[in-house]
Amino acid sequence: MKKLGAVLLAAIVLSGCSKGISDLAAENDWYGIGYQDGIKGSHAxxxxxxxxxxxxxxxxxDQGYMRGVAEYCDPDVxxxxxxxxxxYEGVCEGTExxxxxxxxxxxxWNESR
Known part of the structure; x- marks a missing residue:
């Protein structure tokens, strides 16, 4: 049940990324840009x-990116x-x-192929 909740949370977070990067930059929301990059598992x-x-x-x-990576790197999802x-781009390396x-x-990944 915990895994299902984590998966649903991740889906909600990812679907909530409705604003584009250019929109966030225009709003000077650099935390939001970092968060979106991190939660997607992208490199900074x-x-x-x-x-x-x-x-x-x-x-x-950087703060937003680290927060996003911390959420992305949850082994339950x-x-x-x-x-x-x-x-997977390796962004979780060095985390707990x-x-x-x-x-x-x-x-x-193996099952998706």
């Missing part, structure tokens, strides 16, 4: 990539991420549950 944007979006607040972006066919996340993601 470089300073030059952020500069292309506007006068970036790197500290806010890793299986579902792999099962959905989403490639990195090995469990990777194993659960791999199990889902």
């Amino acid at each position: 944007r470089s300073y030059s990539q952020l500069r292309e979006l506007g006068q970036a607040n790197h500290a806010e972006y 890793a299986y579902q991420i792999g099962l959905s066919g989403q490639y 549950h990195a090995q469990k996340f990777r194993m659960e993601w791999q199990r889902g």
